Amino acid sequence: MNTALHRLLLLLLLALPWTAQAGDAADYAAANPAKQAKLLQAWSSEPVPERLPLIEALRANRVVIDENKAPFIREGDEYRALEGDAQPVGTPAPLRLNNRLRGLLNTALASHQLYSDDAIERLSAARRLQRSASPEQLPLLEKRLAIEADDAVQEALTLALANLQLTAEDPAVRLAAVRLLGETGAPQARVRLENLLADEAETDDAVRKAAETSLAQVKRKLLIGELLGQAFSGLSLGSILLLAALGLAITFGLLGVINMAHGEMLMLGAYSTYMVQILFQKFAPGAIALYPLAALPVAFFVTAAIGMALERTVIRHLYGRPLETLLATWGISLILIQLVRVIFGAQNVEVANPGWLSGGLQVLPNLVLPYNRMVIIGFALFVVLLTWLLLNKTRLGLNVRAVTQNRNMAACCGVPTGRIDMMAFGLGSGIAGLGGVALSQIGNVGPDLGQGYIIDSFLVVVLGGVGQLAGSILAAFGLGIANKILEPQIGAVLGKILILALIILFIQKRPQGLFALKGRVID
C-alpha cells in the first residue's frame, strides 16, 4: 500500500518537475521513516535553494500533516500550506522526527546553506559538513569550492572535501587530503586515518607515509586538547572547593570555631539565589538573566546576618570549648536543614542557569569550555581577592588578625574583641553564602546541599593549614586537579577514596598542613 503510494508520488514527481518544492514536502510527509531518510540523503547531495524553507521548518519540527496527509507549516497558531492557500482538514499532527532524521536534516540543511549569500552561514555549514558529509556529496562540495570566494569558507570546504577524498582514485588527491587532515586535530580525523592505515587499505607508499605522519600529528593535537581539558576541569573543581571552603577558612581557620553549620551557610546562600530568582520571575521577568548578580549581595547579607546572630546567641558562649562548639554547631546545622525542609519542602528546588551561563566555548576540536564553569573560576578568584583585601587592607581586617593572633593583647590595645568576633564570623558566613550562589549554578539546590560539601571544606582547610588563606587556595586547586587526574584512570568512586587516603597520610606526616603560621601564634 505504502510502496504503491510512494511509486505513484514518484511518478507524479517525474511527470510534474515544475512543482518540485510542493512535491518534496508531500513526498516527505507520505513516506515512512526509512524513505524519509533516503529522501533527505538525496536532497543533501543535490540541494535546491527553494527547498531551504521546507528543510528549516522540518528541522524546527514545524511541519504538520492534516487528515489527508497534506503537509503544512505551523507558524504560531496559523497553518500555511506549502502551495496555494489551502487550510488543513481536521486537527493537524506534527510530523515525527527521530535522531537519525534529525542528523540527516542537519546535513541537508548545511548543504542547502552552502548556497546562502551570507559568508558566516556558509562557513558554519561547511564546518558542519566536515563532520557529517557523505560520499554522495563529493560532487556538490567540489562544485561549491570552485566558485567559493570567501577565504575562510574555502578553507573549511577544502577540509570537508578532504574527509571524502581519502578514497579518491588519484593518489595525489589522497595525499593532499591526508596532509590536510593531519592539520585539523579533529577526533574524527584520527579514526579516518587509522582506518586508512589498518588492513592495508591504502596501497600507495607515499600516501601511507603521509598518513602516518598526519596520524601522529592528530594524536599530538588531541592529547594537548585532552590535557588542557583535564587541567580546566581540575581548576573548575578546585574553584568550587575553594568557594565552598573559603568561608570555613575564616570561621575555622582564623577564629578556630569548629563550625559544622558551615555547609548550611552554603545551602542558605543557594536558597537565597532561588528566592531572588522567584522575585525576578514575578516582578522583573525582563531582567531575569541578571538574577545571579542580584543574588550575590542578597546571599551575602542573608548568610552574614544569620552567621552573626548565631555567633551572638550560641557560639560566643562556647569559645575555648571545641567539643561543645562542635556539638552545638552540628545541632544548629540540623535545625537549619529542617527549617529549610519545612519552608521549601524536602525536594530540590529548581535554579535555572540564565542564557549567558549555558553552553560553552569551542576552543579546540575536542575541547569545549562551559561558560558557567569559566565564570565560576573567575568568581572564585574575585572572592579570594576581596577577602584578601578585606583582611589585609582594612581596619576590620587588621583587628580580626590582631584578635585571632593574640586576643588579650588586642583587648588591651582597645580592640573591641567581642564585636570583632561577631564581624569575622559574619564575614565567614557571608563568603559561604557567596559560595552557595555559585554552587546553585552547577549542582542541585536542596536542604542537604551543605552536607555534600562540609567534608570537602574541612579537608581543604586542614590540608591547607589552619589560619592561612593561601594554604586553602593551594589546597583547593591541588585537590581539584589531583581528583581530575585520578578520575579517568581509576573512576570517580575509587578516585575519591584514594584522595582521602592520601590526605590522611599527609596529615599524619605534617599535622600543621601545607602552610603553618610561623612565630608566636596563640590558639
Place this chain on the structure above:
Amino acid sequence: MKRRPFLKTTLAASALVLSGLFPYSLQAAETIKVGILHSLSGTMAISETSLKDMALMTIDEINAKGGVLGKQLEPVVVDPASNWPLFAERGRQLLTQDKVAVTFGCWTSVSRKSVLPVYEELNGLLFYPVQYEGEELSPNVFYTGAAPNQQAIPAVEYLMSEDGGSAERFFLLGTDYVYPRTTNKILRAFLISKGVAEKDIEEVYTPFGHSDYQTIVANIKKFSAGGKTAVVSTINGDSNVPFYKELANQGLEATEVPVVAFSVGEEELRGIDTKPLVGHLAAWNYFQSVQNPVNTAFVGKWKAYAKAKNLPGADRAVTNDPMEATYVGIHMWAQAVEKAGTTDVDKVRDALAGQSFEAPSGYTLTMDKTNHHLHKPVMIGEVQEDGQFSVVWETESPVRAQPWSPYIPGNDKKPDYAVKSN
C-alpha cells in the same frame, strides 16, 4: 404459606444483625493500614516524593469509592531518608508496630534488598513500583515496574536499529550500586551476543549524589569519535540534573550521541531546561504523553490532586512511569483483597495471580500467574522541548517479564515462581 418466608427472613435478618451487623458496626471505625516507604529527603527525594503523593492520591480514590472490604484505608507514611539501612528499620516498624496489611515503597534496588529480609522474615507484602535489574523473585514482593527484558534490552535493540541511529559503540554509565551494575552485566552479555566487540563497550560508575560530570562527558566525547556511539544511562536520583546540564553545556547533541536513560522520567526533567536535550531518550512502560481516555483521566486527577494538596510545583505537576506503577499496584492489591475477602498476606498473594487492571498506559495489564511481575508494554520516548516525552517506538502488546535474565549464566535453572531468597 406466607408466614414461613416471613419467619425465614426475620430469622435471617436477626442472624445477620447478630453475626454480621454488630461486628460490622464495630469494624466500621476500624481501618486497614497501608504502609508507604519512600525517601522524602536525601538524594532520592527528587524521584520518590511524588510516589508517596501518588500513593496517597490512589488511597483517597479507593476510600472515596467505599474503601476495601467496606473499610477505609489508612496510609502510614514513613521517611527512610535515602538511607539504605534505615529502609529496613522503617520497614520493620511498619510491620511490627503499625501492623500494615501491605507496603508500597522503595525506588533503588539497594533499598529493596535492604528491606527484603525483613519482609520475608515477618511475611509482609511489598509492592515495588520501579524498573529494576531482576535476579530476584521473592514471595513477599510484587514487582509492578519493568524487568530487564521489559525495558533495558528493547531500548538497546532500538539504539542498534536504523531508526535509533545504528549505534555500534556503547557507553554504559551508572550510579554505583546493584541495579546499574547488574543491568550493565546483562546488557554487556546481550551486546556481545549481538556481535559488539568488548572494546566497543565502556562501563563507568559514579557515587550517589555525584555532581561533577566534566570528566565523564569529556570521555564520552572521546569514546564517540571511534564510531556511532550511544550512552546507556542508569544514573539515579538528582545526579541526573548536573549530568544533563554538563551534556548540554559541552555541546553533545542527541543527533551525535543519544543518551537513553532508564531512571529519568518527566519528574526528573522538571528541574532542567530541556531545550538542549531534545532527542535524548528514555525507555519506560508509560509516558504522560500517551493518548488514551484512561490516561487523560489519570493525569487530570493527579493535577487536580496536586493543586488541591498544594504540592510544591503543583502548577507544573507531571506523571511518570513509577507513579503509574504505584497507581496500578495499589488498585491491583485492593482488587485482590476484595477477591480474597481478607488482607491476610498468603491469601492476597494467591488472589493477586492473574489480576488485571486497565492502566493509564492504554493497555490492560495483567499480573502474571506465577512470577509476581506485570505483563507490560515497552515504550521508548524522546525528550521534547516542554519536558515531556514523545513515543518513538513501542511494542505491539504487553511483554511477559523475565526476572531471571537469560543473559546471565546459570539463570536457566532458576524456577519461574517465587521462592524465598534465604
